[in-house]
Amino acid sequence: MEHNSMNLTLKVWKQKNKNEKGRFETYQVKGISSEMSFLEMFDVLNEQLIAEGKEPIAFDHDCREGICGMCSMYINGRAHGPWHHTTTCQLHMREYKDGDTIVVEPWRASAFPVIKDLVVDRQAFDRIIQAGGYVSVNTGNAVDANAIPIEKHSADEAFASAACIGCGACVAACPNASAMLFVSAKVSHLAMLPQGDPERKIRAVNMVQQMDKEGFGSCTNIGACEAECPKGISLENIARLNREYLGSMLSGGSQNSI
């Protein structure tokens, strides 16, 4: 593999806190290796800014291996940048060439207020899970793990939905800032397993209610969420959520007790 070195122009969203207005700031970075990850390129820029006595750019990141869901950059108009099924931390600079200009913004959604620069507040997702994204089983209640066989296909499907990392790219990619893909992935994961079955109706209703309360937009079947999801969560989940939701409304499952 060959190493290239490149110089880039970055236009990055700067915003002091949620109350102040933000703006784009332009930066030049030099000597970026094609082997760096996108976030390592930001590390270089921040070290440069600190050396110049300027303030570095705040951005969220943690595991840097594509699984924690913390990184959240909107790069040249795409959530997590151009690579398919890839989080920002796994995007590598070999995608870019010398002289490129890259525009980087935070997730944009009123339910995800900006904390600073590229960092947003995603606690709305926690509250949606609190509304019903679990199986109500206390520690110690469980039967033997092999007592209930689960068809391999269902287990695999449940896993595919459970692979969601809660990053919020689906919301950022959606023109309506809808959280349907996130909610439906959790509803599907649990609805496809016998352990999640007893609460499936109430779960769908309560999670959708909470999603609406948080101010996420409605789903109009655009499909940008699926296209930008780093974990390939499928739109089929949304279809399943709609069935679950409708089914429980029809059978009077709309009480929101937990």
Add this chain to the structure above:
Amino acid sequence: MALNSKIPAGELEAKWEKYKSTCKLVNPANKRQLEVIIIGTGLAGASAAASLGELGYKVKTFCFQDSPRRAHSIAAQGGINAAKNYQNDGDSTFRLFYDTVKGGDYRAREANVYRLASVSANIIDQCVAQGVPFAREYGGLLSNRSFGGTQVQRTFYAAGQTGQQLLIGAYQALERQVALGNVTQYSRHEMLDVVTIDGKARGVIVRNLVTGELERHFGHAVLICSGGYGNVFYLSTNAMGSNVTAAWKAHKKGAYFGNPCFTQIHPTCIPVSGDHQSKLTLMSESLRNDGRIWVPKKQGDTRKPNDIPEEERDYYLERRYPAFGNLVPRDVASRAAKERCDAGYGVGASKQAVYLDYASAIQRYGKIEANKQGLTNADAATITQLGKDVVKEKYGNLFEMYEKITAENPYEVPMRIYPAVHYTMGGLWVDYELKTTVDGLYALGEANFSDHGANRLGASALMQGLADGYFVIPYTLGNYLADDIRTKSIPTDHPAFVEAEKAVRDRIEKLMSIKGSESVESLHKRLGKIMWDKCGMARNEQGLKEAIEEIRALKKEFWSNVRIPGEINEFNPELDKANRVADFIELGELMCMDALHRNESCGGHFREEYQTEEGEALRQDDKYMYVAAWEYKGDSQFEMHKEDLVYDIVHPTQRSYK
């Protein structure tokens, strides 16, 4: 203070059952009055918070990430061990116990490890009940795979994302308790001190990382579940935010630190590609199930791997350890890779790498698949394709990740791998009840030192985190709090809180006032280099002595020349990092002191002076069969206390995987 591990009397198999039946209980009405603080929300913290919330305690959780679901447990790939014996291959609680004690090179406590092995089966039951989608066979039952250091298949998994699925299970259980009002959750909050009153932990000082404000929180007990400290090496497989700060503050408030030098270097990570590197990525140990590790037989061979014929390859693990082959424990595999690279057989541009090759696994699976499909005359291309499909099903996400990082296709070209810091067996010293040397202060999961001795076996970290949180602390904490039911909540204007908060504030103001010229990142990198070069995979007396001097000098430089931009009362990641790196520097010094004092090799601690003729670790059981528990006595001052390890059941021998 003399160390009392409080191991219950009686037969090994009966200790935990006896403890559970005789420990003190707290009635439900009293539980509602008792407040518990939990620092960290990974597997240990989230499972403890959920379980204690279910019991009715008033729980507060704190994590520095933006949600409990981000904790680094999420990145564990390969699996979780449990002695279920679903495969009928001879597994049992005793075998899991035995493998773990042996794997830890006889530096763990027997009673703790036995308890861990005996609750392992309950963990799998609990997780399945929560809806964790483990891998299954066509008959609908759970699937298992092998891991290093064992000869049975006892590892449960969910593709290469087992940690993610287990953490989401625990997180969901935690969120349910938040919804029920039993747990209050604080994200983007970092613990910066433990508050002690009359010798007991009674609360914490935390910093709200969004506003920079300091907060005081009271608790009848405090649980440190903040993970390990591998980032002291700068480059590790840990998340960027993983840190020792909570554990280190506890240490400075009286909790002894156990075996700090016991570090796990994981053999299969993607090698460093340049100075820009910010972290290292693990390739799951499960890959050693099917992959074969080799280097060229010729030194400095520059041919491409696929151009090197079979007879000119050295499958050195299979050669040296025929009984376990590529599945030797991590410490053994890592040292063997280092030995080959140091001897000039390394591959890749840096020569600091070995090959992990899937070519023969692809052929093997391809032939099996062709047979299954009744293709008697399948051509080579068909067999290869069928084999690739099987490998993709098993390890697809890992192969994809490798390709994203290296731009090489591991289905075609062998992966390049090299050892990297992954886990720390050392941590806060705890007794059988997971209590530190400070009353009311507990440590769970990777943050404690307890169960893995000098080397952890693969797929055992998830097991330990969840065992501590779901099945141990609900009993042992009750045993302590039963005597505390008359203690009313202490108002946080108590002088101990005021004083602790002031100390934290003073330190932050001091850091910000330095206004030097070197960034936190570059100082951290320099610390990491000292640690890796002199307290890494191989250590010796001279190097460790030098390291201690270098770290002391670095500490001075840090406190006189660090540059932290921004303000205190705002979202300031550079300040957060500075707080953590300052603690890493102090810890690094202690790690080197611990490594220097332990004149033997055991598990992950390899002192070059102590090795067999064949280059294996040489323990000195007559002198060092103890836990070194270090007490903080002031700046650079530590006093060592010993907890002797007694082996009633397992007889320590030289570990052999040959």
